[in-house]
Structure formats: structure tokens, C-alpha cells
Amino acid sequence: MNNLNIYKEKLRESGLRPTRQRLKICEALFSPKETFHFTINDLSKIIEEKLDEKISLATVYNTVHAFKKNGYLKEIVIATDKSYFDTNTGTHSHFFDIKNKELIDINQVDLKDIPNPPTGKKIKNIDVIINVESE
Amino acid sequence: MNNLNIYKEKLRESGLRPTRQRLKICEALFSPKETFHFTINDLSKIIEEKLDEKISLATVYNTVHAFKKNGYLKEIVIATDKSYFDTNTGTHSHFFDIKNKELIDINQVDLKDIPNPPTGKKIKNIDVIINVESE
DNA sequence: CAAGTAGTTTAGAATAATTATAAAGTAATT
DNA sequence: AATTACTTTATAATTATTCTAAACTACTTG
Known part of the structure; x- marks a missing residue:
């Protein structure tokens, strides 16, 4: 409390x-x-x-x-003109409505295969943004 | 020619x-x-x-x-301080080296499952950015 | 608990990317 | 060749963000 x-x-x-x-x-x-x-x-x-x-x-x-x-x-990082932050710090992905610039959280989206990083580099995290628009 | x-x-x-x-x-x-x-x-x-x-x-x-x-x-869209462009207009994904701010093209990375968009919205495209760093 | 010091807040200036403006220039059409 | 519509350009304006240095405040210590 x-x-x-x-x-x-x-x-x-x-x-x-x-x-x-x-x-x-x-x-x-x-x-x-x-x-x-x-x-x-x-x-x-x-x-x-x-x-x-x-x-x-x-x-x-x-x-x-x-x-x-x-x-x-x-x-x-979804727009170049402004920084967006999220108080949800868990691993998750996003829908992004391009028109309204509205973000919606979704569960982490998994990849079918994770590509091998270039030699000497290791994967830190993966960002998946699904851009949507009103139909 | x-x-x-x-x-x-x-x-x-x-x-x-x-x-x-x-x-x-x-x-x-x-x-x-x-x-x-x-x-x-x-x-x-x-x-x-x-x-x-x-x-x-x-x-x-x-x-x-x-x-x-x-x-x-x-x-x-990988950084908020500058706009990056790509002359490769085909569908593809990227590695992004956070330190050097270097982008590397990779084949399109497919998702295991594509989440259903919110009602009234349709998916326009999906961005996958795999952030890497030198080890 | 009274200093002292180390960290903090703030307004405003500085920076940087991008967009807007309006005058001078150029391509296209007739 | 003249007219018209679109372009280029330098420069100003805008916007988000970072910097700065002076005034302020939290914390520690005697």
C-alpha cells in the first residue's frame, strides 16, 4: 500500500x-x-x-x-520525431497504429527461426512491431 | 545501361x-x-x-x-535521433548494432503466429529488428 | 542539529534534425 | 520565344532533446 x-x-x-x-x-x-x-x-x-x-x-x-x-x-522506437516509453517492462511486442500513432501491447511474438547474428556479435533483444491501420 | x-x-x-x-x-x-x-x-x-x-x-x-x-x-525506424533509409525496398528484416548504429539486411524473418489485429484494424506490415552488440 | 558537501532543480541557452518560406531559377508547353 | 508551373536554394522556423550554471535541497558528520 x-x-x-x-x-x-x-x-x-x-x-x-x-x-x-x-x-x-x-x-x-x-x-x-x-x-x-x-x-x-x-x-x-x-x-x-x-x-x-x-x-x-x-x-x-x-x-x-x-x-x-x-x-x-x-x-x-516507432517514430523518428519523438521518443515513446512504456511502463510495461516485461518482454512483449506491439501493434502500432500508424495514423493515430497509438501503441497497443501484445504478448511476445516469437519468430519461426532466429537468424544467426554476424560473427562476433550476439543478440541482445528482438523488437517486433506490427503496423496496423483502420480499415 | x-x-x-x-x-x-x-x-x-x-x-x-x-x-x-x-x-x-x-x-x-x-x-x-x-x-x-x-x-x-x-x-x-x-x-x-x-x-x-x-x-x-x-x-x-x-x-x-x-x-x-x-x-x-x-x-x-531504429533510432529516434535521425531517420534511416534503405535502398533495398524488398521485404526484409534487419540486424541493428546498437553501438555502431550499423544496420545489416537479412532475409525476412517470419513469425510463428501472427497475432490478430484489434477489431477494425488490418495489418499493414511487420517490422522485425534484431538488436545485436559486439561480444 | 548545524554545517558542509554532494547531488538536484530550473530556466533558459544550445544543438540537431527536419520543415517551411519566398524569391530567383528552370523545365515544359504553347 | 513566351508563358506557366514547378524547383531550387538560402535562410528562417520549428521541435525534440541536451547542456549549463546558478540557486536550492537532501544527506552526512561532528
Whole structure:
């Protein structure tokens, strides 16, 4: 129930001190029951509008990147004009609606055969994005 | 042998007049025997250094986008800081070396099962990117 | 618990890729 | 050859992101 300690733990794990601003970011990211996708701007707005705290963009960027580096967030590369993040850090794949720029989580999609990587390189992870559009 | 007409055809197909600048862009893109990956900046440098023509960035952007729209180029979304394009327009997948930001074409990777898209949406295409790193 | 110090926040500047603009130039049509 | 419509270009504008340095705050230690 007391998420506060969980947030502090995540921050500490990420090498960050628990400050008022960072705890608000945690609340926005980790208190919802459902995972979700967001851009830095989305997150910034959520915090301002729902949590009534105006945090400078630099802080939001820094914190999100620290969480990403520590595995508390994932980045999903689907557009070149903006970065998208996912609070669902489990292995999974995505539908991406090209028009609405909407992401939908799906279970991990397995490959029939995994190709051999070039010599000297090893596979780190595999991204599968199924692009869809309204018919 | 006379690629010129092929270039003109591609330009016409893309709704563009064959100008000196655009023909140089075609030469850079379509004369190499092997397909390749590039950013706008790469392409711009190739044209300047190898083809000895300085073309304004706006023209390069416009032409590349027209070719992309017409299927003569593909965009590969692997990084959020830059757009990558591929002169290989066939269906295929990629290895992506995270460190060097190097792309390597591979045959299309098939999925074990293709998930059902959300109702009202249909699958347009599937991107598979296998991220690798030097070991 | 009062410093001290090490990490933090912030506004605003800097950077970088991309897109928009509008004047001067060029291809195509007549 | 003249007209028209499309192009190129330099430059400005835009947008996301990163940097910076001064003001601020958490944490440690005496």
C-alpha cells in the first residue's frame, strides 16, 4: 500500500535521490494499475494536470532516462520525431497504429527461426512491431 | 545501361520533374550494385564528395520523401535521433548494432503466429529488428 | 542539529534534425 | 520565344532533446 517506499527504492536503485519532483514522476509512472505508453511531453502534462506539480523538462528527461537505463521503463522506437516509453517492462511486442500513432501491447511474438547474428556479435533483444491501420 | 531513363521514370512516377539535382540524387541512390542504408546527411555528403554536386538539404529531403512515398526507398525506424533509409525496398528484416548504429539486411524473418489485429484494424506490415552488440 | 558537501532543480541557452518560406531559377508547353 | 508551373536554394522556423550554471535541497558528520 505504501508506494512511497517502492518509489524511493526504485530511485535509489537508479542512483537518484528521492526528491519531491522525482517522487511525483514515480507516482505518475508507477501508481496506475495498468501500464501505459507515453512521450516525455505526455508525462509532463500528466504530472502538471493530475498531480498538480510543474516539473522542468530537464528533470523529467533525466529521470526517465535513469529509469530506462535501470530497466524500470522501456523505450519503444516507432517514430523518428519523438521518443515513446512504456511502463510495461516485461518482454512483449506491439501493434502500432500508424495514423493515430497509438501503441497497443501484445504478448511476445516469437519468430519461426532466429537468424544467426554476424560473427562476433550476439543478440541482445528482438523488437517486433506490427503496423496496423483502420480499415 | 542507360540509367538516365530509369531515373527519369522513377522521378516521373513520383510526381517529380527530372532536374539536374534530382538526377544526381538518383545516381547516388540507384547506381550502386549493392543496396545500402543512409541518413539524409550521408546522402548529402556522398553527392557532394563523389558526384561533385552541392544540393541544398531541402531538395534532398523532398526528393527522398517522394521516393519513400512511392516505394523507391524504405524508411527504417531504429533510432529516434535521425531517420534511416534503405535502398533495398524488398521485404526484409534487419540486424541493428546498437553501438555502431550499423544496420545489416537479412532475409525476412517470419513469425510463428501472427497475432490478430484489434477489431477494425488490418495489418499493414511487420517490422522485425534484431538488436545485436559486439561480444 | 548545524554545517558542509554532494547531488538536484530550473530556466533558459544550445544543438540537431527536419520543415517551411519566398524569391530567383528552370523545365515544359504553347 | 513566351508563358506557366514547378524547383531550387538560402535562410528562417520549428521541435525534440541536451547542456549549463546558478540557486536550492537532501544527506552526512561532528
